[in-house]
Amino acid sequence: MHKHLILLVDDDANILTTLGMRLEAMGYRVATAADGPSAVETAARVRPDLMLLDLRLPGMSGLEVLGVVKGAEPAPEVILLTAQGSVETAVAAIKAGAYDYIEKPVDSKRLGVLLEQALAHRGVRQEVGRLKESLREMGRFGHMVGQSDAMQVLYQFIDQVARTEATVMVTGESGTGKELIARTIHDMSPRAQGPFVAVNCSAIMATLWESEMFGFEKGAFTGAHKRHLGYLEQAAGGTLFLDEIGEMTPETQAKFLRVLETRRVNRVGGSHEIPLDIRVVAATNRNLEEAIAEGAFREDLYYRLNVFTLHAPPLRERRSDIPLLARTFIRQFAEAYGKRLELDEAAWALLKGHDWPGNVRELRNAMERAVILAADGVIGARHLPPHLANGGGAAAAAGARTMATMLEGMTVADMERKLILHALEQTNGNKTQAARQLGISLKTLHNKLARYRDGATQEAH
């Protein structure tokens, strides 16, 4: 059996000898150090499974040593040796990651039990770490799926940023999983037990922004029958996810910037500001740099939000994820609809050849549709959305012929309108993407849409 290595750290030479001998008698291998710096150096060199660490040391306090060794990978389990009556420091040390403490003079029986518990704990911790790693290699990270290099890099970033309190901005096209990323950050953060409150900025009317975000006191306005907590306060102790941040109006941007700066909120009709304990994750599928250049988004707010940026790559740039995602969604939906289904080769070819402008959401929707349509155990090309088949080759040629008949009697304006609507449909209404697909600027697209809208109202009159 593997003998665990224990690093014993104490400035009392007597303790090093006597306790060292007792540990060896219990069957452990033992290394020793007599001060802080040499404890750190020895730990790095011999990589002990466990440290028995005196709290009061020359050179460096036990707490400082703890901080350093707990940052190592793999980190040893640490049990503190404390003089009688220094329980408070020991409690602080446990918060900093120590497993437990034992008072001097050390009782052999208690020490034996504690060592076994701590080493078992370490074993479990390592096992969890290994499982997480192999899941990640298999393409799973929390609820996220994808084994491409791009996703592995993203998982790594999420893992790092989740442990901090940093404000995060998630960018990416529609349907790339921005909200899922925000949830994953929350679930993997120390705030996981707290609430996750998702707010879609484009869905809140500017006039209601304050009462929805800040909440209101009873009697603040007609209809305010009782106190109402806004989204900001609802997220206290947890994470506030601000979706479509690019759609905030200039006024709401100014109000929200103030909240971020002061970390305080004043309910509508309230008499004082209330401190806020929230972590903010924002998302946008708009290019905010462009919006800043156009004067539509505040630069100061952008820098406040953009402490750490995560970019969700579009599916067409990580095509190797398509099979795993497709299989995962088919399994989920097949189970939900009580079917057993697999894709045939023709269907696979279409999935792999498509550009997925609506990204993972489009793929997910296509898989749900296919599971509903297919009855006989196999999903074929005919169960996939028709536009997947119009992508290239013979299908495109056939499409061109029907196009010619379709074009008869159409004006250029009709054509343009049809093209724009088609692009918007394909991109799930994402204007930035639709404009790119059409080869026109976002501004031109906005202008054209406004013209159609005005035209439509005139028609309605």
Ligand SMILES: Nc1ncnc2c1ncn2[C@@H]1O[C@H](COP(=O)(O)OP(=O)(O)OP(=O)(O)O)[C@@H](O)[C@H]1O
């Ligand atoms: N990597 C992924 N693994 C599994 N499911 C995913 C992944 N990415 C996205 N999805 C799923 O795709 C759908 C769209 O994801 P999500 O809502 O997070 O996208 P989004 O980037 O917020 O889109 P939008 O900009 O349109 O709001 C959801 O059902 C989500 O669960």
Ligand SMILES: [Mg+2]
């Ligand atoms: Mg979203």
